Amino acid sequence: MEHNFRTLNYLGSKLRLLDFIEENVLRVAAEGQGVCDLFAGSGCVSYKLSRHFEVVSCDIQSYSKTICNALLKKYVVSKNDIERFISELKNEKKLLNSFIPVIDIEEEAIETKNLEILTEILENGSVEVYSLENKKTTLCHQLQEVLSNLKGNELLNEKSLISRYYGGVYFSYRQAVWIDVILESIHRSVAKENRDLFLAALLSTASDMADTVGKHFAQPIKARDSKGNIKITVYNKALKDKTIDVVSLYRDWLLRYISVPRTSHGFCTMQGDYLECLRNLPASIKTVYADPPYTRDHYSRFYHVLETITLRDSPELSTTNIRGDKHISNGIYRKERHQSPFCIKSKAPDAFKAMFEIISKRGINLLLSYSPYDETQKTHPRVVTMRQLITWARNCFDNVEIISAGSFKHNKLNSTDHFLDASDEAEVLIVCSNE
Numbered sequence: 001m002e003h004n005f006r007t008l009n010y011l012g013s014k015l016r017l018l019d020f021i022e023e024n025v026l027r028v029a030a031e032g033q034g035v036c037d038l039f040a041g042s043g044c045v046s047y048k049l050s051r052h053f054e055v056v057s058c059d060i061q062s063y064s065k066t067i068c069n070a071l072l073k074k075y076v077v078s079k080n081d082i083e084r085f086i087s088e089l090k091n092e093k094k095l096l097n098s099f100i101p102v103i104d105i106e107e108e109a110i111e112t113k114n115l116e117i118l119t120e121i122l123e124n125g126s127v128e129v130y131s132l133e134n135k136k137t138t139l140c141h142q143l144q145e146v147l148s149n150l151k152g153n154e155l156l157n158e159k160s161l162i163s164r165y166y167g168g169v170y171f172s173y174r175q176a177v178w179i180d181v182i183l184e185s186i187h188r189s190v191a192k193e194n195r196d197l198f199l200a201a202l203l204s205t206a207s208d209m210a211d212t213v214g215k216h217f218a219q220p221i222k223a224r225d226s227k228g229n230i231k232i233t234v235y236n237k238a239l240k241d242k243t244i245d246v247v248s249l250y251r252d253w254l255l256r257y258i259s260v261p262r263t264s265h266g267f268c269t270m271q272g273d274y275l276e277c278l279r280n281l282p283a284s285i286k287t288v289y290a291d292p293p294y295t296r297d298h299y300s301r302f303y304h305v306l307e308t309i310t311l312r313d314s315p316e317l318s319t320t321n322i323r324g325d326k327h328i329s330n331g332i333y334r335k336e337r338h339q340s341p342f343c344i345k346s347k348a349p350d351a352f353k354a355m356f357e358i359i360s361k362r363g364i365n366l367l368l369s370y371s372p373y374d375e376t377q378k379t380h381p382r383v384v385t386m387r388q389l390i391t392w393a394r395n396c397f398d399n400v401e402i403i404s405a406g407s408f409k410h411n412k413l414n415s416t417d418h419f420l421d422a423s424d425e426a427e428v429l430i431v432c433s434n435e
Ligand SMILES: C[S@@+](CC[C@H](N)C(=O)[O-])C[C@H]1O[C@@H](n2cnc3c(N)ncnc32)[C@H](O)[C@@H]1O
Pocket: 010, 011, 012, 013, 014, 015, 038, 039, 040, 041, 042, 043, 044, 045, 058, 059, 060, 061, 064, 272, 273, 274, 275, 291, 292, 293, 294, 299, 300, 340, 341, 342
């Protein structure tokens, strides 16, 4: 189990299949050769493969590049450096004081189990959304006070980004303030070459704290049932998630990140579209491991908060139409979010065909992950079927083989037709190569 490192609570993460993936990459690529992790996500595959191979990691999301850098690069950061960084954080009081009106009301609501206030905070607690929409809520007074405090303290800028946008909604106000304080400290005092290490630890911290079902940011907790009654989940989750101590969790993550062994092979990380990455692959890369999305859930929607923490760019927010009126979406999403062709039924076939074609033309082996649809999990059905994938792969490659992580150990395509319609098979790898 060496080299298995969970960075994020990530949908479709291959954490539990790392040994299986490594074993199969080793069947087609010699130690020391170059391997590309084309949809790197939480970085666990890149990290695992870095033990044996030179790795190129690619993903469209910036947080993925940050995390891969943190796992692959050798940093000269000691435990003492970390303790010093942590102790200096404690001096930062201005932002915390600006948020006191809402911090107090939220903490009291958790203490007294006040479901109404907790719900109000989840539904209407974003300071940024309040400042844009001016909606009348029972929190108006406090939200207005926070806004004037921020203005008075010259904090209506990137220094209050996370607390202003997501405080109360995805994190408690206090936690969101600490994320901002840590971010500011990283940008102000950490040397550029160490920044991704400190940022990655913050992303892992934010992922662990998220006050949502599933620890992603697709939507805040739905506070009410279909009849409009407030659910007890609101309180139970707040008690569990919103009381986590950010600074001590962050410190733990930093220590974890510096303690994992680093690769002795070369590596490179790219943020960008998969086709662009494939076109720019170094000649040393002879194998691609690909784990694209297979459902219509866009990762850019599920992890937009991590992207904003990484970019720190005060994004414009997306809107939805409710009965003719434009409103900021409940999820407080970034307006410019990547729409992946792999998640769109009409675009996915061409996206896969282009991937097969370019990889085959460059004489590179491909290992493509596919996880059949499991109806017992509440995920959406797959955008493409395994049968389609095999057909497209065979149009480009001489050899197409299916290897299952489950009961079937190893099957040649011809003898495994039953695979293709099965809905309850374990995760598979479609291994494509040319003669
Ligand atoms: C199933 S996840 C990969 C999970 C990863 N193997 C892990 O274990 O964490 C799919 C990834 O594809 C990325 N992605 C989606 N469309 C992309 C595109 N057009 N180019 C590059 N990456 C893309 C998403 O951001 C997401 O991180």
